[in-house]
Amino acid sequence: MSTTSHDMLDVLVIGGGNAALCAALMAREAGASVMLLEAAPREWRGGNSMHTRNLRCMHDAPQDVLVDAYPEEEFWQDLLKVTGGLTDETLARRVIRDSSTCRPWMRKHGVHFQPSLSGALHTARTNAFFMGGGKALVNAFYRSAEKLGVQIRYESPVTRLEVRDGRFLAAQARGPQGEQRIEARTCVLAAGGFESNREWLREAWGQNTHDEWPADNFLIRGTRFNDGALLKFMLQAGADPVGDPTQAHMVAIDARAPLYDGGICTRIDCVSLGVVVNQAAERFYDEGEDFWPKRYAIWGRLVAQQKGQIAWSVIDAKAVGRFMPPVFPGTRANSLPELARQLGLDEAAFMQTLNAYNAACRPGSFDHTALDDCRTEGLTPAKTHWALPIDTPPFLAYAVRPGVTFTYLGLKTDETAAVRFGGEPSPNLFVAGEMMAGNVLGQGYTAGVGMSIGTAFGRIAGTQAAAAALAQEDAHAAA
Numbered sequence: 001m002s003t004t005s006h007d008m009l010d011v012l013v014i015g016g017g018n019a020a021l022c023a024a025l026m027a028r029e030a031g032a033s034v035m036l037l038e039a040a041p042r043e044w045r046g047g048n049s050m051h052t053r054n055l056r057c058m059h060d061a062p063q064d065v066l067v068d069a070y071p072e073e074e075f076w077q078d079l080l081k082v083t084g085g086l087t088d089e090t091l092a093r094r095v096i097r098d099s100s101t102c103r104p105w106m107r108k109h110g111v112h113f114q115p116s117l118s119g120a121l122h123t124a125r126t127n128a129f130f131m132g133g134g135k136a137l138v139n140a141f142y143r144s145a146e147k148l149g150v151q152i153r154y155e156s157p158v159t160r161l162e163v164r165d166g167r168f169l170a171a172q173a174r175g176p177q178g179e180q181r182i183e184a185r186t187c188v189l190a191a192g193g194f195e196s197n198r199e200w201l202r203e204a205w206g207q208n209t210h211d212e213w214p215a216d217n218f219l220i221r222g223t224r225f226n227d228g229a230l231l232k233f234m235l236q237a238g239a240d241p242v243g244d245p246t247q248a249h250m251v252a253i254d255a256r257a258p259l260y261d262g263g264i265c266t267r268i269d270c271v272s273l274g275v276v277v278n279q280a281a282e283r284f285y286d287e288g289e290d291f292w293p294k295r296y297a298i299w300g301r302l303v304a305q306q307k308g309q310i311a312w313s314v315i316d317a318k319a320v321g322r323f324m325p326p327v328f329p330g331t332r333a334n335s336l337p338e339l340a341r342q343l344g345l346d347e348a349a350f351m352q353t354l355n356a357y358n359a360a361c362r363p364g365s366f367d368h369t370a371l372d373d374c375r376t377e378g379l380t381p382a383k384t385h386w387a388l389p390i391d392t393p394p395f396l397a398y399a400v401r402p403g404v405t406f407t408y409l410g411l412k413t414d415e416t417a418a419v420r421f422g423g424e425p426s427p428n429l430f431v432a433g434e435m436m437a438g439n440v441l442g443q444g445y446t447a448g449v450g451m452s453i454g455t456a457f458g459r460i461a462g463t464q465a466a467a468a469a470l471a472q473e474d475a476h477a478a479a
Contacts, residue, residue: 002139002182005058006173008183008184008185009033009034009035009182009183009185009186009468010027010034010184010185010186010465010466010469010470010473011023011032011033011034011035011184011185011186011188011462011465011466012032012034012035012171012182012184012186012187012188013027013035013036013037013187013188013190013445013462013465014035014037014158014171014187014188014189014190014191014194014230015036015037015038015039015046015047015060015189015191015432015433015435016036016037016038016039016040016046016047016137016154017046017047017049017050017138017190017433017434018047018049018052018134018137018190018435018451018458019144019190019432019434019453019454019455019457020036020038020047020188020191020368020432020433020452020458021036021047021049021138021141021145021191021458022432022454022455022458022459022462023085023144023190023430023432023458023459023461023462023465024036024150024188024462025141025144025145025148025150025462026111026458026459026461026462026463026466027188027462027463027465027466027469028148028149028150028466029148030143030462030463030466030467030470031155031466031470032465032469032470033149033184034145034149034150034151035151035152035153035184036145036150036152036153037153037156037157037158037171037173037175037182037451038152038153038154038155038156039155039156039157039158039191039225040154040155040223040225040450041154041155042154042434042473044223044225045122045138045142045154046134046135046138046142046223047192047222047223047226047436047475048222048223048405048406048450049134049137049138049223049451049454050133050134050135050138050173050223050227050263051134051222051249051261051264051405052130052133052134052137052264052448052450052451052452053101053117053129053130053133053134053264054123054127054128054129054130054447054448055099055103055127055128055130055448055451055452055455056075056099056105056126056127056446056447056448056451057070057099057100057126057127057128057448057452058072058096058097058099058100058101058194058450058453059071059100059171060100064113065105065113065114065115065116065128065129066124066125066126066306067125067127067443068125068128068152068389069125070096070125070126072093072361073095073098074098074209075099075126076089076092076093076420078126078230078234078294078446079092079096079440079446079449080292081103081290081294081302081444082297082298082443082444082445082446083382083440083441083443083444084443084444084467085442086273087439087441087443088439088440089397090414091281091413091414091415091439091440094415094456094460095344095440095449095452095453095456095457096158096217096452098208098452098455098456098459098460099452099455099456100138102455102456102459103128106137106455107465109140109144110139110140110141110143110144111130111136111137111140111141112131112132112136112140113128113130113131114129114130114131115129115130116129117129118416120353122291122369123293123447125447126141126293126447127293127447128289130474133264137220137263139253140472143248145354146430148382148471150187151286153173153175155176156173156174156175156176156180156189157173157174157225157229157479158171158173158174158191158229158230159172159174159229159230159233160172160230160233160365161172161187161230161233161234161237161429162239163263163426166419166421166424166425166426166427166429167426167427167428167429168184168353168426168428168429169183170182170183170184170231171184171187173269176221179209179255180479184469185428185468185469185472185473186429186430186465186466186468186469186472186473187426187428187429187430187465188417188430188431188432188458188461188462188465189203189230189234189419189429189430189431189432189435190431190432190433190434190435190454190458190461191226191228191230191231191320191435192225192226192228192231192393192406192433192434193228193248193406193407193408193409193410193434193435194226194227194228194231194232194245194407194439195220195222195226195228195248195404195405195406195407196220196222196223196224196225196226196227196260197226197227197228197229198216200213200215200228200245201218201404201407202215203245204245204246204409205246205304208305208307210308211305212308212333214304214305214309214310214402217264217308217309217310217401217402218253218303218304218309218401218402218403218404218479219253219257219259219266219401219402219403219404220259220260220261220403220404221251221253221257221261221262221263221264221403221404221405222260222263222404222405223259223260223261223267224260224261224410226406226434228407229411230435231409231411231435233417234411234419235279235411237337238421238422239411239412239419239420239421240411240412240419240420240421240423241409241410241411241412241434242409242410242411242412242413242438242439242444243409243410243438243439243441244408244416244438244443245407245409245443246363247408247409247438247441247442247443248300248404248405248406248407248408249297249404249405249406249441249445249450250299250300250301250304250402250403250407251267251296251297251299251300251402251403251405252268252271252276252296252299252301252302252303252313252400252401252402252403253264253266253268253400253401253402253403254267254268254312254326254327254328254398254399254400254401255310255399255400255401256328256399257401257403260370262403262422263301265326265327266323266326266327266403267296267326268313268326268400269292269296269323269324269326269405270291270313270315270319270322270323271287271296271299271313272287272288272291272292272295272368272385273315273319273322273323273368273386273388274287274313274316274319274366274390275287275313275314275316275353275354275357275383275390276299276310276311276312276313276314276400277311277314277350277353278306278307278308278310278311279306279307279308279310279311279345280307280349280354281340281345281346281350281352282345282349282351282365283353283354283357283381284302284306284311284381284459285299285302285381286381286382286383286384287383287386288374288375288383288384288385288386288387288415289384289385290369290371293446293447294446294447295443296445297405297444297446298444298445299320299400300402300403300404301402303401303402303469304402306406308346309401310399310400310401311399311400312343312345312397312398312399312400313397313398313400313442314354314390314396315390315391315396316390316391316392316394316395316396317392317393317394317395318388319388320396322368326398330396330397330398331343331396331397331398331399331466332394332395332396333393333395334352334393334394334395334396335352335393335395336390336395337350337351339395339397340396342397343397343399346414354390356379357376357383357387357389357390358381358389358391360376360377360378360379360383360387360392361374361375361376361383361387361388362375362376362387362416363376363390364387365378366386366388368386371385372385372386374386374387374388374393379464405450406434406437406450407434408437408438408441408442408443409438410431410434410435410436410437410439410441411431411435411436412436413430413431413436413439413457414432415460416460416464417430417431417432417436417457417460417461417464418430418431418464419431425470428465428468430460430461430464430465431457431461432454432457432458432460432461432462433453433454433457433458434450434454436453436457437450437453439456440453441453
């Protein structure tokens with residue numbers, strides 16, 4: 001379809017997840033004609049958004065499903081801590097402020113919220129949970145988009161754009177009808193990262209000191225359709241990059257999870273309640289460094305750096321019932337030596353690690369809802385909170401591997417969501433979601449912030465794209 005100027009499309013949105021849908025809805029509400037291209041078939045629509053559960057929200061006082069207050073400064077400090085300062089403060093604060101105002105708009109488009117689930121009460125103050133999860137959110141947005149007249153095309157991946165001097169002209173889409181050239185006055189890129197592109201992951205991570213290719217053992221928590229083709233095209237076309245290709249929202253997930261689309265249920269949430277050992281039966285990081293929602297996303301990277309890209313989370317009976325139970329049962333034994341044998345780990349090394357840990361645990365008042373005083377002493381690495389001896393059978397272990405949710409390498413942008421070429425913002429090409437999340441997330445992650453970024457920048461990109469398109473239309477009419 002190549003259109004003539006009088007009936008030219010105003011806004012083309014490339015992508016089909018939360019950020020893309022927010023952009024499409026905002027542009028349509030502003031009066032623009034909108035087409036959305038989703039690479040996946042209809043039944044797999046929604047990108048990684050269908051696997052989400054919640055949105056991190058700033059609020060200065062209790063609000064319906066959110067208890068107490070979560071002010072801007074606290075949200076900012078939480079983000080600063082997990083990113084280690086690798087974040088653009090202007091864009092991060094824009095996301096934070098926008099997160100406080102987006103829920104009424106989301107409700108208007110059919111999204112419902114519920115109080116925190118019992119296994120996630122520590123996020124009741126900071127995160128608003130979607131009733132029915134991300135799948136319900138995605139479905140609500142698609143229903144609303146269809147009702148408003150957004151044209152939606154499934155199975156239509158975009159492999160390249162026509163861009164001249166930083167200005168978008170047209171997209172080349174491959175759909176059920178074959179190759180198509182789609183012109184539009186403006187375009188929003190929201191097609192995700194490159195997490196399901198194994199070759200690119202291998203290239204980014206390279207080989208380790210054990211002559212292994214770590215990326216070969218990564219599992220993909222999210223969609224198989226985020227192959228990064230459009231991101232790669234944009235970077236080769238001279239768009240300004242942001243972020244490190246090895247940085248990602250990467251979680252230690254059940255080693256038995258499927259290669260793609262395991263989603264939230266593959267997480268192993270007992271790490272902070274026990275110890276984690278590698279193939280050499282050694283601990284390699286502080287399991288009790290901070291609350292799980294703030295630290296769970298560093299564990300995928302930590303496991304990726306171990307030999308074989310595998311580790312085991314070991315707990316005892318005292319931990320059972322204190323975390324969201326995994327889908328699959330763990331390896332179970334009545335003694336620690338028996339557990340080591342079942343895991344195929346060196347029994348003597350395993351017992352040395354566990355005995356040293358147990359002996360280093362200092363008595364305290366255990367409280368998994370607070371940064372308690374149960375810690376180790378004289379042990380490297382230390383366990384700084386929730387350190388209880390692992391001494392009560394039955395003992396359980398869960399094998400974990402790195403699970404990539406989304407990658408952080410993306411396109412540099414500003415508060416207008418414009419794609420930049422040589423530092424100059426494009427007049428009609430905008431970016432949202434995973435394709436620009438690296439501006440805010442240089443490393444690390446905290447629960448729900450990916451949805452905050454996607455919602456904030458999806459809405460900004462849609463608004464800006466519609467304004468640019470309608471201004472172009474007016475100028476054309478005046479001429």
